[in-house]
Amino acid sequence: MERIPILRMGDFLLVTIQVDMHDELAMTLQDDLSDRISKTSARGVLIDISALDMVDSFIGRMIGTISGLSRIMDAQTVVVGMQPAVAITLVELGLTLPGVITALNVERGMSLLRERVQSE
Amino acid sequence: MTALSQQTIDATRKNESQLLASWQANLDASGASRDSRINHAEFETQTRDFLRLLLAGTNNGDSANIAASEWSDVRAFLDGLSRSRALQGFDSHTTANFIFSLKRPLFELVHTQYASNPTELGSQLWAVTELLDALGMYTVRAFQKSREEVIARQQEELLELSTPVVKLWDGVLALPMIGTLDSQRTQVVMESLLQRIVETGAEIAIIDITGVPTVDTLVAQHLLKTVTAIRLMGADAIISGVRPQIAQTIVHLGLDLQGIVTKANLADALALALKRAGLTVTKAT
Numbered sequence: 001m002e003r004i005p006i007l008r009m010g011d012f013l014l015v016t017i018q019v020d021m022h023d024e025l026a027m028t029l030q031d032d033l034s035d036r037i038s039k040t041s042a043r044g045v046l047i048d049i050s051a052l053d054m055v056d057s058f059i060g061r062m063i064g065t066i067s068g069l070s071r072i073m074d075a076q077t078v079v080v081g082m083q084p085a086v087a088i089t090l091v092e093l094g095l096t097l098p099g100v101i102t103a104l105n106v107e108r109g110m111s112l113l114r115e116r117v118q119s120e
Numbered sequence: 121m122t123a124l125s126q127q128t129i130d131a132t133r134k135n136e137s138q139l140l141a142s143w144q145a146n147l148d149a150s151g152a153s154r155d156s157r158i159n160h161a162e163f164e165t166q167t168r169d170f171l172r173l174l175l176a177g178t179n180n181g182d183s184a185n186i187a188a189s190e191w192s193d194v195r196a197f198l199d200g201l202s203r204s205r206a207l208q209g210f211d212s213h214t215t216a217n218f219i220f221s222l223k224r225p226l227f228e229l230v231h232t233q234y235a236s237n238p239t240e241l242g243s244q245l246w247a248v249t250e251l252l253d254a255l256g257m258y259t260v261r262a263f264q265k266s267r268e269e270v271i272a273r274q275q276e277e278l279l280e281l282s283t284p285v286v287k288l289w290d291g292v293l294a295l296p297m298i299g300t301l302d303s304q305r306t307q308v309v310m311e312s313l314l315q316r317i318v319e320t321g322a323e324i325a326i327i328d329i330t331g332v333p334t335v336d337t338l339v340a341q342h343l344l345k346t347v348t349a350i351r352l353m354g355a356d357a358i359i360s361g362v363r364p365q366i367a368q369t370i371v372h373l374g375l376d377l378q379g380i381v382t383k384a385n386l387a388d389a390l391a392l393a394l395k396r397a398g399l400t401v402t403k404a405t
């Protein structure tokens with residue numbers, strides 16, 4: 001079955017979504033990620049969605065959910081590289097994703113994560 | 121509906137050159153052909169072509185129904201004429217007058233043809249009037265249509281022109297909004313700003329609303345949407361240029377702009393942006 005790889009980078013976990021998301025894949029990612037966070041006791045999660053150019057309300061909500069559950073498991077989450085079209089779609093759908101930390105690209109997202117983890 | 125009789129059509133054909141001369145004289149007298157926007161030779165060609173097409177039309181088709189296929193050449197000619205007149209900036213009056221000034225020469229011709237037969241004269245005059253009126257109305261309609269096309273195109277151009285995204289500093293973009301904000305404009309503005317954020321990697325976007333005349337609930341909602349979209353992409357938005365009246369309206373309407381950083385003017389917004397970027401401005405000694 002198709003899976004989205006979760007890479008470990010020091011204290012952080014790196015998730016790059018390179019394929020079109022469908023509902024099942026999103027659910028699997030959610031389970032996998034929570035598993036990995038608890039196993040590795042990661043301090044931060046970086047989700048790169050720059051290759052994602054289409055979202056629906058389910059995927060939009062999933063981004064919010066993943067962010068929320070990792071925060072509860074004490075890992076800061078940053079969503080990076082959202083495409084303009086995706087941002088507009090989410091806003092039009094009314095999904096403003098409050099509480100989700102965002103950054104323009106992976107580099108900025110990483111430095112943001114380090115800052116946040118250090119300040120804790 | 122009265123149709124043109126064969127006698128009238130034949131007479132028109134026979135006196136074509138005379139008709140043309142008197143039509144052109146009529147146009148000259150009204151000053152229409154001496155306009156600087158159109159040269160005289162072109163005008164003469166147009167009158168000659170139209171008369172030729174008109175004769176062909178009357179010969180083949182029913183003069184009471186210009187929507188028939190026999191009149192398609194005449195209609196195409198009038199379409200082209202109206203479009204070029206509209207683009208040259210003529211008004212509808214002058215354009216329609218091109219057709220209506222043919223009335224007098226035609227009436228005179230019919231008059232001489234049926235001088236001895238008043239009944240026939242009346243019915244033929246009526247037929248000529250109907251035909252020319254229909255053609256004149258067609259011209260005006262075509263003129264109006266081309267003008268509307270011009271206006272629609274200009275509106276589109278205005279939409280694109282009015283949304284420049286400026287780079288104020290490294291990593292700071294500004295969007296000076298001018299004019300009323302409707303859904304369509306907000307969409308264009310939002311798209312171009314977000315696109316520029318991706319291209320430049322700017323962390324702060326300043327939306328300046330000094331040029332927005334009024335802010336109502338709808339405009340506020342559009343602004344909120346834009347700011348949220350910017351945040352989702354990982355950049356920060358500052359709204360500047362909130363004039364006192366606008367601030368009052370926002371408070372009176374009870375609009376919730378929480379979570380949005382607002383500044384009174386663009387300078388304050390830029391100062392904040394520089395501060396966030398860790399930059400300071402000092403006077404060179």
